[in-house]
Amino acid sequence: MNHRQCDISASTQGELGILATLPRPVYGHVLGINNRAIGFPHSHAWAQFSYATEGVLEVRTASGRFIAPPLRGVWIPAGTEHSVYCSAYAQLRSLYVDPGAISFSWPECKTLTVSPLLRELIREFSEMPVEYDEQGSQGRLVSVLLDQIGLAAEAGLSLPWPRDVRLQAICDDIQEHPENRHTLIEFSQRLKLCERTLSRLFMQQTGMSFRQWRQRSRLLFSLSLLAKGERVTDVAIACGYESMSAFIVAFKEQMGVTPKELFPTHG
Structure with missing residues (x-):
């Protein structure tokens, strides 16, 4: 893949450090730092689901390369060291998920198919406030969003390393x-x-x-x-x-x- 140059400044790394804990069980505002490709190895205490609304996304770990063209996404378990790349002009959507908020357990990265419903749920969630109302309709939308990720079919677009x-x-x-x-x-x-x-x-x-x-x-x-x-x-x-x-x-x-x-x- 011809990867986009990753511009990770000291201030950007500082912003990432702020997220020692998530403000809600799921974090992923459209303007969030998590929508940038981080091309150096890193890990965090939460799971991550990323896909490119345009272009192609690649996640690299020690065990493999996980590729997501349009309507595919990559699930990254909590604590997994990884780096993220994307093709030129790609537009990313990423969700950070508290492991305690999910009912499924996937110990390894995997590529998933993003259904039309899941795509729209992610789009709607990305416009919600960072500190969304967990007890109201926004919280219910998040529950459905997580259910749809757990039900997503595996796309198989990985390359064992x-x-x-x-x-x-x-x-x-x-x-x-x-x-x-x-x-x-x-x-x-x-x-x-x-x-x-x-x-x-x-x-x-x-x-x-x-x-x-x-x-x-x-x-x-x-x-x-x-x-x-x-x-x-x-x-x-x-x-x-x-x-x-x-x-x-x-x-x-x-x-x-x-x-x-x-x-x-x-x-």
Whole structure:
């Protein structure tokens, strides 16, 4: 992903420090500091749910990369160290949630589908006062909002990240140069490992084969290019596909929709 430059000043970090506790069980005003991409590793005592109303959002943790194109969001459990990036011109919506306010327990980050109802609930909540009335209609809206997050379907747009530094070097190479078509044999020769050992390591540490991991990495990388309005043909080439049709087939298999269906304003 071509990430937006994160401008985190000392004053911004100071504002974040103010939120030692949340003013209400859910915090997420439209003008809040939580709607900026924080590109350095950090954690907090509350859970976080973020999505991009426009553009593409990426959350990175030690265990993986979690990507959210439009109508997808990322759930980040309390205490999880993470960094947040987004494509150029992305517009973020984020909620900070007191762990005691939720009935579900998700120990790991995950990408979720944002239904039309959930999207409208978040939009309405973002316009409410920070210290909303917990006992009235605003409090009831928050309860429904949290219920809808808990019921949201998992989107599966994540990329497991290996712990082995040798595999990390391969993964970094693939992400920086998605157009390259280096084979597993070539990577194994570079690392002085036999192909079978490298293949086994990939499966053990990511739960995916080398081929599966690379394809998902390429497809997730394509999201930021599509969000910018680049032509599908150009995106396919940039992601290492031999043809636009092969890219579209792989994209729909992974995303459930075609590139044009996910980004309907682009050709």
